[in-house]
Amino acid sequence: MGNIEQRSLWGKDLPPLAEIDTSFLYWNRPYGWRTGDRYRAPGATAADVVRYEREVLGNTEIDTPEFLLTELDKTKQRAGHVVWVCKTRDDARQYMHRGTGLPYREYFGSCALILATDNEPQTGSLLLRDATQLSESVLIRYAVYRQTFPFQRVLPRF
Numbered sequence: 001m002g003n004i005e006q007r008s009l010w011g012k013d014l015p016p017l018a019e020i021d022t023s024f025l026y027w028n029r030p031y032g033w034r035t036g037d038r039y040r041a042p043g044a045t046a047a048d049v050v051r052y053e054r055e056v057l058g059n060t061e062i063d064t065p066e067f068l069l070t071e072l073d074k075t076k077q078r079a080g081h082v083v084w085v086c087k088t089r090d091d092a093r094q095y096m097h098r099g100t101g102l103p104y105r106e107y108f109g110s111c112a113l114i115l116a117t118d119n120e121p122q123t124g125s126l127l128l129r130d131a132t133q134l135s136e137s138v139l140i141r142y143a144v145y146r147q148t149f150p151f152q153r154v155l156p157r158f
Contacts, residue, residue, distance in 0.1 A: 022143040027112040027127055032085025033092035035100040044079035046128055047072040050115060053126070061119040062126070065145050068115070068138065075133040082115065084124050091122035113139075117151040 041048070047069040053059040085106055086092040092103035113131035118124045131139065 020140045020143050022139050025113055025139065025143055025146060026110070026131075027085075027108055027114060027125065028110075029087070029108070031105045031107045032083075032087065032125065032127070033089045033103045034083060034085045034106050035092055035096050035103050041079065045073055046077035046079060046082045046115075049079050049082045050126070053116075059118065062116045063149060064115045064126075065142065068142050068145075071134055071138045072128070075135075077128060077133070081129045082126060083129065084126055086122055086124055088122075091124075094120065094122045095124060114151065 041052075044052075050062060050064045050069060050072075053062045083106055084095070086095070086103075089103045096103070108127065108129060111129075111131045113128040113134070114125050115128055116126045118126075
Protein backbone atom coordinates (compact mmCIF):
# COMPACT_ATOMS: atom_id res chain seq x y z
CA MET A 1 0.00 0.00 0.00
CA GLY A 2 2.92 2.42 0.59
CA ASN A 3 3.17 5.25 3.07
CA ILE A 4 0.98 8.36 3.02
CA GLU A 5 3.84 10.65 1.93
CA GLN A 6 4.62 8.33 -1.00
CA ARG A 7 1.00 8.20 -2.16
CA SER A 8 0.64 11.98 -2.01
CA LEU A 9 3.76 12.45 -4.17
CA TRP A 10 3.27 9.69 -6.71
CA GLY A 11 -0.24 8.28 -6.61
CA LYS A 12 -0.89 4.56 -7.06
CA ASP A 13 1.64 3.87 -9.84
CA LEU A 14 4.85 3.98 -7.78
CA PRO A 15 6.09 0.66 -6.42
CA PRO A 16 6.80 0.34 -2.68
CA LEU A 17 9.82 2.32 -1.50
CA ALA A 18 11.87 -0.81 -0.90
CA GLU A 19 11.61 -1.70 -4.60
CA ILE A 20 13.20 1.54 -5.87
CA ASP A 21 16.98 1.29 -6.31
CA THR A 22 18.76 4.38 -5.01
CA SER A 23 22.29 2.93 -4.73
CA PHE A 24 23.42 4.59 -7.98
CA LEU A 25 22.80 8.00 -6.40
CA TYR A 26 25.65 7.53 -3.92
CA TRP A 27 29.41 7.97 -4.34
CA ASN A 28 30.10 4.41 -3.12
CA ARG A 29 33.82 5.03 -2.69
CA PRO A 30 35.78 5.69 0.50
CA TYR A 31 37.29 8.90 -0.90
CA GLY A 32 37.51 11.23 -3.87
CA TRP A 33 40.20 13.61 -5.15
CA ARG A 34 39.74 17.35 -5.05
CA THR A 35 41.59 20.65 -5.45
CA GLY A 36 40.96 24.03 -3.95
CA ASP A 37 38.76 25.21 -1.12
CA ARG A 38 35.11 24.77 -0.36
CA TYR A 39 32.53 27.43 -1.20
CA ARG A 40 32.65 29.65 1.90
CA ALA A 41 30.18 32.51 1.57
CA PRO A 42 28.83 33.38 5.03
CA GLY A 43 25.53 31.62 5.72
CA ALA A 44 25.52 29.81 2.36
CA THR A 45 23.57 26.59 2.04
CA ALA A 46 24.27 23.46 0.00
CA ALA A 47 21.52 24.54 -2.41
CA ASP A 48 23.26 27.93 -2.77
CA VAL A 49 26.37 26.10 -4.03
CA VAL A 50 24.33 24.45 -6.79
CA ARG A 51 22.67 27.74 -7.70
CA TYR A 52 26.06 29.51 -7.72
CA GLU A 53 27.44 26.87 -10.10
CA ARG A 54 24.51 27.40 -12.46
CA GLU A 55 23.85 31.11 -12.25
CA VAL A 56 27.26 32.66 -11.57
CA LEU A 57 29.72 30.17 -13.06
CA GLY A 58 27.42 29.25 -15.95
CA ASN A 59 27.56 25.46 -15.39
CA THR A 60 24.27 24.80 -17.14
CA GLU A 61 24.85 21.03 -17.09
CA ILE A 62 24.35 21.07 -13.32
CA ASP A 63 20.81 19.67 -13.38
CA THR A 64 20.06 19.03 -9.71
CA PRO A 65 16.25 19.24 -9.54
CA GLU A 66 14.54 22.04 -7.65
CA PHE A 67 12.70 19.63 -5.32
CA LEU A 68 16.08 18.35 -4.09
CA LEU A 69 17.37 21.89 -3.58
CA THR A 70 14.25 22.62 -1.54
CA GLU A 71 14.97 19.54 0.61
CA LEU A 72 18.59 20.65 1.09
CA ASP A 73 17.32 24.02 2.37
CA LYS A 74 14.60 22.39 4.50
CA THR A 75 17.15 20.13 6.22
CA LYS A 76 19.59 23.05 6.67
CA GLN A 77 22.45 21.50 4.69
CA ARG A 78 25.36 23.97 4.78
CA ALA A 79 27.63 24.88 1.86
CA GLY A 80 30.50 23.18 3.67
CA HIS A 81 28.63 19.87 3.35
CA VAL A 82 29.08 19.98 -0.46
CA VAL A 83 32.30 19.21 -2.31
CA TRP A 84 33.49 18.64 -5.91
CA VAL A 85 35.60 15.49 -6.32
CA CYS A 86 36.99 13.20 -9.01
CA LYS A 87 37.66 9.46 -8.93
CA THR A 88 41.40 9.78 -9.56
CA ARG A 89 44.20 12.18 -8.69
CA ASP A 90 45.00 12.61 -12.39
CA ASP A 91 41.40 13.61 -13.11
CA ALA A 92 41.46 16.15 -10.27
CA ARG A 93 44.66 17.65 -11.70
CA GLN A 94 42.64 18.69 -14.76
CA TYR A 95 40.70 21.07 -12.50
CA MET A 96 43.75 22.75 -11.01
CA HIS A 97 43.96 26.48 -11.49
CA ARG A 98 46.46 29.01 -10.22
CA GLY A 99 46.38 28.96 -6.44
CA THR A 100 44.16 25.87 -6.00
CA GLY A 101 47.00 23.62 -4.83
CA LEU A 102 47.64 19.97 -5.52
CA PRO A 103 44.85 17.38 -5.48
CA TYR A 104 44.24 15.73 -2.15
CA ARG A 105 42.01 12.95 -0.83
CA GLU A 106 38.67 13.81 0.69
CA TYR A 107 37.14 10.93 2.68
CA PHE A 108 33.42 10.10 2.73
CA GLY A 109 31.08 7.76 4.52
CA SER A 110 28.60 5.52 2.76
CA CYS A 111 25.94 8.25 2.58
CA ALA A 112 27.66 10.73 0.22
CA LEU A 113 24.99 11.64 -2.34
CA ILE A 114 25.88 12.69 -5.90
CA LEU A 115 24.03 15.95 -6.54
CA ALA A 116 25.39 16.45 -10.06
CA THR A 117 28.23 15.66 -12.41
CA ASP A 118 29.89 17.94 -14.90
CA ASN A 119 30.36 17.43 -18.60
CA GLU A 120 34.15 17.12 -18.52
CA PRO A 121 36.11 14.05 -19.70
CA GLN A 122 37.48 13.52 -16.19
CA THR A 123 33.98 13.78 -14.65
CA GLY A 124 33.80 15.87 -11.52
CA SER A 125 31.03 14.93 -9.10
CA LEU A 126 29.33 17.36 -6.75
CA LEU A 127 28.64 15.47 -3.52
CA LEU A 128 26.59 16.08 -0.41
CA ARG A 129 28.77 14.54 2.30
CA ASP A 130 25.90 12.97 4.26
CA ALA A 131 22.39 12.44 2.90
CA THR A 132 20.96 10.79 6.03
CA GLN A 133 18.96 13.91 6.94
CA LEU A 134 17.09 13.93 3.61
CA SER A 135 13.57 12.52 3.39
CA GLU A 136 13.35 8.98 2.02
CA SER A 137 10.55 10.01 -0.32
CA VAL A 138 12.69 12.83 -1.74
CA LEU A 139 15.52 10.35 -2.37
CA ILE A 140 13.06 8.01 -4.13
CA ARG A 141 11.81 10.91 -6.25
CA TYR A 142 15.44 11.81 -7.03
CA ALA A 143 16.16 8.22 -8.10
CA VAL A 144 13.16 8.30 -10.45
CA TYR A 145 14.33 11.68 -11.78
CA ARG A 146 17.84 10.31 -12.41
CA GLN A 147 16.42 7.30 -14.21
CA THR A 148 14.76 9.76 -16.60
CA PHE A 149 17.60 12.32 -16.63
CA PRO A 150 20.83 10.37 -15.94
CA PHE A 151 23.98 11.96 -14.62
CA GLN A 152 26.06 13.57 -17.36
CA ARG A 153 27.85 11.09 -19.55
CA VAL A 154 31.61 11.20 -19.94
CA LEU A 155 32.65 12.88 -23.17
CA PRO A 156 35.46 11.21 -25.13
CA ARG A 157 38.96 12.60 -24.67
CA PHE A 158 40.63 13.98 -27.78
